[in-house]
Amino acid sequence: MNKPVTPAGISRLVIASNNPGKLREIGAILAPLAIDVVPQDAFGVAEAEEPHCTFVENALAKARHASRATGLPALADDSGVCVHALGGEPGVHSARYAGDAAAGRDDQDRHNNDKLLHALAGAADRRAHYCCVIVLVRHAEDPQPLIAEAEWHGEILQAPRGQGGFGYDPLFLIPEFGKTGAELAPDEKNRISHRGKALALLVARLRALQAA
Numbered sequence: 001m002n003k004p005v006t007p008a009g010i011s012r013l014v015i016a017s018n019n020p021g022k023l024r025e026i027g028a029i030l031a032p033l034a035i036d037v038v039p040q041d042a043f044g045v046a047e048a049e050e051p052h053c054t055f056v057e058n059a060l061a062k063a064r065h066a067s068r069a070t071g072l073p074a075l076a077d078d079s080g081v082c083v084h085a086l087g088g089e090p091g092v093h094s095a096r097y098a099g100d101a102a103a104g105r106d107d108q109d110r111h112n113n114d115k116l117l118h119a120l121a122g123a124a125d126r127r128a129h130y131c132c133v134i135v136l137v138r139h140a141e142d143p144q145p146l147i148a149e150a151e152w153h154g155e156i157l158q159a160p161r162g163q164g165g166f167g168y169d170p171l172f173l174i175p176e177f178g179k180t181g182a183e184l185a186p187d188e189k190n191r192i193s194h195r196g197k198a199l200a201l202l203v204a205r206l207r208a209l210q211a212a
Contacts (some may be wrong), residue, residue, distance in 0.1 A: 010138070010206070012036040016066035016076035018047055019095075020105065021166030022195070026077065029190055029199040031130070033206070038072075045069045055079065055092055055133040060145060069138035075202075079132035079194060081168045083116070083156060085125045090116065094167065113160060113171055126155040128172065132194035134202050146205055150197035154181075165189065 011034070017024055018041050030037050048065035050058040055078040061172040063076035080094030089111070098111035120126065130152040137145045152174075160170030162182025169181030174192070181189060190196040 005054075010035055010073050012038065012042065012072055013136075014045075014066050014070045014072045014074045015039050016045075016048065016062040019166075022077055024186070025190055025193075025195055026075070026199065028186065029196060029202070033203065038073075040066045040070070043070045049093070050078070050095075054090060054118035054145060055131055056135070056149070058092060059133045059135040059147075060137075063135045063137045063145065064140050064142075067137050067142075072126045073136065073138045074140075075134065075136045077132060077134050077198075079130060079196060081116075081128055081130050081156075081172065083120065084121045084127040086119055089119075091131075109167055113168060116156065116168065116171065117158065118162050120156055126157070127153075128156050129153045130168075130172065130194040132198040134198045136202060136206075146202060148205065150194050150201065152192065152194035152197070 004019065013030075013035050015023060015037060017026075023039050027037055045066055048062040050061065052058045052061065059076045059078035063074045063079065067074035068074065078092065078093050082091050094112070096108070098108070098115040100108070101156060124130040132150055134148045135145050154172050154174045157171050157173050157180065160182070161180045162170050164184065164186065165182040173179070174180045174181070177184070180191070
């Protein structure tokens with residue numbers, strides 16, 4: 001078995017998120033790399049502001065915020081579900097679509113899903129896609145951040161299904177699988193999801209840099 005190689009000279013990486021679902025998925029996909037992956041809350045870093053209207057700008061803001069606070073290379077994800085009948089909403093507002101819920105992440109997800117179902121009540125067009133932009137900065141002022149983007153296409157059900165995943169996964173049906181994101185096994189989801197595909201692209205770029 002080949003010994004893993006630290007890509008692009010990065011031995012430690014802070015993940016600019018406090019979302020446990022995202023941290024699980026990112027950690028699992030990056031596990032084969034020889035990188036010590038640490039969530040930002042291990043350093044007491046709070047979530048960054050996300051004031052921008054695009055996924056890439058928000059991801060970059062989060063990565064620079066975490067890198068500046070910790071002095072480490074940082075990876076950030078900005079993602080959301082874009083619904084055709086709603087003109088691409090909730091999009092970059094997906095995480096707090098229904099406003100902030102004080103009761104915690106699960107409560108927030110439930111409120112967001114309820115609002116989405118209400119917004120789509122009676123709609124015939126249920127097409128949607130998840131979008132994910134991953135940004136990695138080697139330092140806070142990195143002029144050439146590594147950026148990877150991917151989409152995951154499906155449709156919004158009229159009621160949630162499944163106990164896994166997080167966010168809008170219980171409503172997000174992948175027609176070719178006949179399952180929602182919440183019904184997929186974690187390793188299966190990581191192979192086909194927007195985040196899984198974006199991270200795979202990023203890992204390929206890191207390996208190419210290492211080999212250069």
